[in-house]
Amino acid sequence: MTSVLPRRIGGRLLALAETLATPHQLDRYLELVDPMVTARDLRAEVTEVRRQTADTVSLTLRPTWQWAGFAAGQFVQLGVVVDGIRHTRCYSPASSQYRADGRIELTIKAQADGIVSQYLYRYAEPGMVVSLSQASGTFRLPAVRPERVLLVSGGSGITPVLSMLRTLADEDHDGEIVFLHYAYTRDDVPHRTELDRLAAAHRNVRVVYAYTEGDARPGELTGFFGHEHLRTVAPWYADAQTFLCGPPGLMRGVREVYRELGVDDRLHTEEFAPAPVAPVEAGGTITFSGSAVTADNDGTSLLEQAEAAGLSPEYGCRMGICFSCTAIKRTGCTRNLRTGETDADPDQPIQLCVSAPVGDVDIDI
Structure with missing residues (x-):
């Protein structure tokens, strides 16, 4: 009390x-x-x-x-x-x-x-x-740390998996950890000094660099992710948990390999790239009922069309991650630009940045 x-x-x-x-x-x-x-x-x-x-x-x-x-x-x-x-x-x-x-x-x-x-x-x-903002997101280590961890990143996707590596190191985690990072060349690797320091300080940590455009030194890789890269750095991948963040090409390549090997349930991902756009046929009228504004549907996302109509809805990532642009769809049908799924139920919260109207739609902004 x-x-x-x-x-x-x-x-x-x-x-x-x-x-x-x-x-x-x-x-x-x-x-x-x-x-x-x-x-x-x-x-x-x-x-x-x-x-x-x-x-x-x-x-x-x-x-x-x-x-x-x-x-x-x-x-x-x-x-x-x-x-x-x-x-x-x-x-x-x-x-x-x-x-x-x-x-x-x-x-x-x-x-x-x-x-x-x-x-x-x-x-x-x-x-x-x-x-x-306060932190959010479900891409995180499990409460019970895996005995074997593979961390895969590319470009600026290094940040969340580097945080995982640093956190495991601070916990004195003694399980096997491999950190695999993809970059154009050696000069394009951020935090390289920190990664090398962590590998030198922890016997259970191995850091491997892969270059898609540069030459490799002993212990490094060249080219893109595939079965050979995976077996080279983590032959125990089937018994590990893999955490992945990077550009769309890397994300797609890793997912395909894990799906082919039947271990995609052990792959955990986060991506900060624009969502792939599923084509949406234009037509109909959008009513922004919260502002008494209407516009012809041009097939792009509701966020883009609201901005083109002179409105300024709140948004954050513009790629369907942060949910800042969520608004209530009063009536009509929308299509998710990432998945292609449609939603015709009234009074539903939708994300403006990854939703496009299909025909007439009333959105409360």
Whole structure:
């Protein structure tokens, strides 16, 4: 009872303060004094910036007091204001979930058309304050750690599986661990120093690099993932649990091999790439009933069509991962752009970024 009472009093005082601050939220006033002093908003200060390769930037973040931590493999939503507009994207921490100072590390690949990634790669510096979400996602190690673990990554997909490796190392996990990372060349491997250090410090950890365009040294591989690569690095794959994150080509190749070998139930995946688009025939009218706006259906996602109609629905990843753009479909039929499945039930929550209207649709935004 004594521990509950202070929280209740604190909550009431906060509610009173926010009432007095009307019409603005209390945090809008606090950020004028110090953007890291917040009542409710979760934010983070950039404390370190490293540009390890020609197209990646690694940020160390110090979250505000609301941060609840994360499990290795999960992701957060990071928000920045670019040209007066707030943009949010999903990134996985690369650090161990046990990091002693409570800070998190993100490694971000500067995508050619990425508003947020390009902005951070060019302009991120210590002292920058960004918005942050609590961690979420189901891509994570099981509570009972597997005796054998294969971690496979490519490009910027290294972050969640590197977090898993660092976490297992901090737990002094003594099971066999192989970390297989794919990159164009040797110079395109982020966190290489950390990976080599972990392999040298833990007898049960083996790190293997595979290059799709560069030459290999002894112990390294060339080419793309296939049966030969799998048997070379982890001949015990059938008795292991595999965790995979990377670009679409790598994801597809690993899934096909595991399916052919009949061990796809031992493969766990996470991907941060745009969803493959299943063709949707245009036609009909979209009614954005929450805004009294209508538009002709052009066959693209509801998020894209809402933005083309002048609306600004909330979104995060734009690829069906974070659920930030979920809205209620009142009537009509929609097709999932990733799976091709249709949904004609009324009053259903759908993800705008991976849903396209089939004929007339009423969406409450």
